[in-house]
Amino acid sequence: MVASQEGVMVVSDKTPSEKEPIILPEHLGPVLLEPENTTETRVPSDSYPSILQDPQEAPWKPSIAPLLDVPVLLDVVPNESLLSVPKPVSTDSPKKIITPAKMLAVDVHPKMPQIAILIDDLGYSRDGMESSLLLPTEVALAILPSTPFALQTALTSQKQRRITLLHAPMENQRELKLGPGGLYASMTEEELKSTLSKDLDSLPGIQGVNNHMGSLLTTKVHSMEWVMETLKDRSLFFIDSLTSAQSVAKKTAQEYGLRTVGRDVFLDNIRTEEAIDKQFSRLIKLAKRHGSALAIGHPYPETTAYLKKRLSDLERDGVRLVRISELLVTSPPSKPTTSETK
Secondary structure, three states, X not given: OXXXXXXXXXXXXXXXXOXXXXXXXXXXXXXXXXXXXXXXXXXXXXXXXXXXXXXXXXXXXXXXXXXXXXXXXXXXXXXXXXXXXXXXXXXXXXXXXXXXXXXXXXXXXXXXXXXXXXXXXXXXXXXXXXXXXXXXXXXEEEEOOOXXXXXXXXXXXXXXXXXXXXXXXXXXXXXXXXXXXXXXXXXXXXXXXXXXXXXXXXXXXXXXXXXXXXXXXXXXXXXXXHHHHHHHHOOOEEEEOOOOOOOOHHHHHHHOXXXXXXXOEEOOOOOOHHHHHHHXXXXXXXXXXXOEEEEEEOOOHHHHHHHHHHOOOOHHHOOEEOOHHHHOEEOOOOOOOHXXXX
């Protein structure tokens, strides 16, 4: 008998009557042949594939033996998440509102102390004007009216978006000359207001006023009321240079609801680098103690040279240079203005 197995012709010497085991691929498992004398109803031979089937033989039917070496999984616990049915989401249920936790005092970052600087007496010197305009733009400039370089200083400062003030000349106790645009204690209300208005109109971009000298005029209540009424009508702020311990200028500005602040330190009463450095250190101490402090200096070469170098390295001191406007405070007006009483 000739059979083909895996593409190779095999010659068998057995007769057809002898039973030859049929070899199937291993993945089908062992095959059990039916006995010849079975009385069971046979399935038509064409129901199964014929593998070298003799036409005279009874058709065979493979039986797959159970695989006894398959591991049995015991104690299988069903996954509840797979068996559970998700609940429908109710659209009527109220949404949970998440409120942020309250900020504690320890969580608040401490505010860095602030310093502001104002340079007075600008307008007489070109060198003073140029060196002052080279300082950081946070530094404010106060310009004397009707001086040779007043207009040029004001215009350049305005282009730099720098805060500019009128440095209003006010009468002092030593009878020193004030120059053009001076304000005197002997002036009537109309004279003082008219002179101050002309000083303000002569300089573009003015945002506030501080006093030049004024150790006498700033102690006069009525004179200060007329000053503050004029500034209030123009929405300007006032800086008290505090040339006198008896000054009522800041108090009067607060009564009229003006933004105001007083000077803390004069930087250059002594024009040496050592003296200026000592005053600057005092400025930093006051800022750290009170949160902020204001220094006033002048366009001296010693002052501008020191500030140019010193202001570039404030991080080591733990303070921040700010515009003078950030130090201004406003108190509710408690005194009516002239226009309100008329």
